[in-house]
Amino acid sequence: MGQITLQQVTKKFGDVQVIPPLDLTIEDGEFTVFVGPSGCGKSTLLRLIAGLEDITSGTILIDGEDATAISPAKRGLAMVFQSYALYPHMSVRKNIAFPMRMAGIDKAEQNRRIEQAATALNLTDYLDRRPGQLSGGQRQRVAIGRAIVREPAAFLFDEPLSNLDAALRVGMRLEISELHKRLETTMVYVTHDQVEAMTMADKIVVLRAGFIEQVGSPLELYRTPRNIFVAGFIGSPKMNLIEGPEATKHDAHTIGVRPEHIDVVETDGLWQGRVGVAEHLGSDTFFHVHDTGLAEMMTVRVAGEVNLRHGDRIHLNPRADQIHRFDDKGLRIQ
Amino acid sequence: MATKASRSAARLMMAPAVVLLLGWMLVPLCMTLYFSFKKYLPLRGGDLGWVGFENYVRFFSSSAFWPSVQATLVIVGGVLVITVVFGILLAILLDQPMWGQGIVRILVIAPFFVMPTVSALVWKNMFMDPVNGLFAHLWKFFGATPIEWLSQASMTSLIIIVSWQWLPFATLILLTAIQSLDSEQLEAAEMDGAPPLSRFGYITLPHLSRAITVVVLIQTIFLLSIFAEIFVTTQGSFGTKTLTYLIYQRVLESQNVGLGSAGGIFAVILANFIAIFLMRIVGKNLDA
DSSP states (O other), X not given: OOOEEEEEEEEEETTEEEEEEEEEEEOTTOEEEEEOSTTSSHHHHHHHHHTSSOOSEEEEEETTEEOTTSOGGGGTEEEEOTTOOOOTTSOHHHHHHHHHHHHTOXXXXXXXXXXXXXXXXXXXXXTTSOGGGSOHHHHHHHHHHHHHTTOOSXXXXXXXXXXXXXXXXXXXXXXXXXXXXXXXXXXXXXXXXXXXXXXXXSEEEEEETTEEEEEEOHHHHHHSOSBHHHHHHSSSSOOEEEESHHHHTTTSSEEEEOGGGEEEESSOOSEEEEEEEEEEOSSEEEEEEEOOSSSSOEEEEEESOOOOOTTOEEEEEEXXXXXXXXOTTSBBOO | OOSHHHHHHHHHHHHHHHHHHHHHHHHHHHHHHHHHTEEEETTTTEEEEEOTTHHHHHHHHSTTHHHHHHHHHHHHHHHHHHHHHHHHHHHHHHHSOOTTHHHHXXXXXXXXGSOHHHHHHHIIIIISOTXXXXXXXXXXXXXXXOOOHHHHSHHHHHHHHHHHHHHHHHHHHHHHHHXXXXXXXXXXXXXXXXXXXHHIIIIIHHHHHHHHHHHHHHHHHHHTTOOHHHHXXXXXXXXXXXXXXXXXXXXXXXXXXXXXXXXXXXXXXXXXXXXXXXXXXXXXHHHO
């Protein structure tokens, strides 16, 4: 069980309001990702849930019970930190055993859970090493192991992958997703990386300056972003945003088209431009298109390899049913 | 920095400093060693020739020898315990965010800047004087008989004075060590259900172990040779005669340079013995 409900939660540091009144429900067993640019309050929100920061006003309910005044240890949540926060002078085994030791669980049960976690996380060979002798990915797994053995109501992850290199990050992303499928425990995951959010989440919470901009499944956010901020934040490469006469044609202040929803045609495209930098990924090619008269620069995604050079003229056709329209306040027009 | 030319140039440039330091150390050491085998009484006939190990035998068999070694170890041990324990407590206190932190930190460090002679005089006359001292007034205020600190509790008084001087040093080093502790580790321990005392025992204390060994090592080396505090307060009476003070008395009060030198050589050996012993512990701690 692990349903977390925030009711009218606020947080102030001195006079600075970091979290304005906020309501959110994280359902039991759900993988929820808080995503947003740095300084948007997503880590603060996680720390409020964990109890490491006191909320200024409002209520936090865990499984329907008021947890606002309960100490972090008693909330039944486990947290994985960005720096892993392993205890450097203890072996991996002792690190993993620490929360159980504090809870006074008997030795046999401790060992059983350690073995189980070590097997699940491929740590069996490293149990007697110190954290200093492990690689970044292994340390991360130890931190997760330390969280698992507590059998918490929910896991809290605070940017757990940002200290890993790109290849390892993809691997760990998969491992955490699989862990979630296996344990079916509530997980709350904070990241600034929208790719992590899209690939792992059941539910994404997009935050900006403490405000929740939109809550929804990854594809809901991708298909129907509620405003320009979400439209620009979700999806890679970024959505092209166009203002001015072209937008007025669609009865909107701003229109947005994702790079993958623009077709390159030989002649007579609706829009025209000059090819700038081309990013060849093999499977796809991203063209930066200049001088379209619509926006400073537009990005177009083409499947496979395309033979266009720097400076070539390019004809573009947006797919009419994939144009997002926004009003002058930046809100989506249905 | 690793070419042949740069390495020999480095050696050449370091040479003057090394030679100077070596001379500074070796000349007095050799002279002490030389005198320790002679009967040398400056005011009673001067150099009276070689006597072999007689000075050593006399120094070690003197009734003042073992009590002086004991007094030395009691002072060093007592000061170490007090400075480390209170140093940790003060460091934790100073690490808390509070108003006027900068000024408080400077005030805490201040005793370290006071010369040993001066601080001992201040303690002796201002605090521990049995008639006019602040402690005497405090005792009288509560209706108790004032303690004659320096004669009735001479060792305790000395340990208090020296600890007061060295506490800032310990606090400073331990404070920097505490500040380098990753706060996420403490938060992780908090989430793991460790109450404050366990967090201190399992996370903070192991983190401080290196700093503590450094404090112990450096302080031991300096504390073995404290002199001014004893000279100014008890003059070595009431059981406060340390090894250093005993050597001083042999050389200057009894005017027996040979006997004092033999004691000096013993002090050097003792200090090295303790230093090597401590270094091995520190080495082990620094490896981890």
